[in-house]
Amino acid sequence: MLHQKYPLKWHKKDFSTKIFCSIPNIATGILIRAGDSLLVVDPGDGILRDLNKEMIPKKILTISNLYITHGHHDHIGGVWALLTYMRVMNKKNPLAIHFPVGCVEIESIYNAFKKVYSKTIPYKISLNVITGSKSFKRNGVMVKPFPVIHKEYLHDGVTTKQVPALGYKFTFEDLKICYGGDTAYCTDLVKNAKGSDLAIIEAGHDDDTPDEMHMTLKEAKSIGQSAKDYFLVHVPD
Numbered sequence: 001m002l003h004q005k006y007p008l009k010w011h012k013k014d015f016s017t018k019i020f021c022s023i024p025n026i027a028t029g030i031l032i033r034a035g036d037s038l039l040v041v042d043p044g045d046g047i048l049r050d051l052n053k054e055m056i057p058k059k060i061l062t063i064s065n066l067y068i069t070h071g072h073h074d075h076i077g078g079v080w081a082l083l084t085y086m087r088v089m090n091k092k093n094p095l096a097i098h099f100p101v102g103c104v105e106i107e108s109i110y111n112a113f114k115k116v117y118s119k120t121i122p123y124k125i126s127l128n129v130i131t132g133s134k135s136f137k138r139n140g141v142m143v144k145p146f147p148v149i150h151k152e153y154l155h156d157g158v159t160t161k162q163v164p165a166l167g168y169k170f171t172f173e174d175l176k177i178c179y180g181g182d183t184a185y186c187t188d189l190v191k192n193a194k195g196s197d198l199a200i201i202e203a204g205h206d207d208d209t210p211d212e213m214h215m216t217l218k219e220a221k222s223i224g225q226s227a228k229d230y231f232l233v234h235v236p237d
């Protein structure tokens with residue numbers, strides 16, 4: 001079994017990433033720096049603590065984009081803390097939250113936050129509900145969302161259903177970081193990871209039989225090796 005030591009760090013020119021952690025069922029937290037701008041991907045539990053260790057509060061307030069791959073708690077557990085921190089610290093510039101259509105967890109957190117604090121939120125929040133694979137540009141970063149295969153069990157513990165789930169490819173200048181989020185082996189991830197400067201690939205399945213939720217180490221490695229550099233994340237302990 002591959003043991004990773006977090007944080008994982010990568011950088012090339014002005015483009016860098018720090019993966020604070022990516023532990024299945026516990027928490028994820030990914031920071032990407034593109035020149036002067038900061039973006040956060042999958043703010044799981046502990047993201048505020050990790051950002052606070054990384055930079056001064058003023059800098060945290062400059063974060064203007066959150067990218068959510070899917071609504072599982074280990075990927076969004078820190079959203080409420082971030083929104084609230086930004087309110088208390090009087091953030092002024094807007095925040096956009098990007099997430100897949102149908103991700104009720106983010107919609108619910110946003111609605112609850114708006115309800116609890118009603119007219120006392122000093123910054124504008126916009127929700128970017130992603131419905132397709134169309135690229136868009138934010139703060140000099142080209143963002144390409146792509147669909148991935150990620151299922152969860154229903155209450156009976158046997159039946160599964162697909163959850164709204166995306167991966168993202170971030171391009172800054174001529175460099176590309178591809179992150180698949182949680183996913184089974186899928187062609188969209190294979191396509192987007194190939195040739196990327198960095199691929200962040202989950203290997204969350206703990207035996208050698210593939211399923212429709214996570215990838216085995218072998219599957220994840222095969223995709224990672226098609227990129228110039230890669231990290232395997234979300235590996236069970």
Ligand SMILES: [Zn+2]
Nearest residue numbers: 024025074182
């Ligand atoms: Zn997960």
Ligand SMILES: [Zn+2]
Nearest residue numbers: 070072150182
């Ligand atoms: Zn998940």
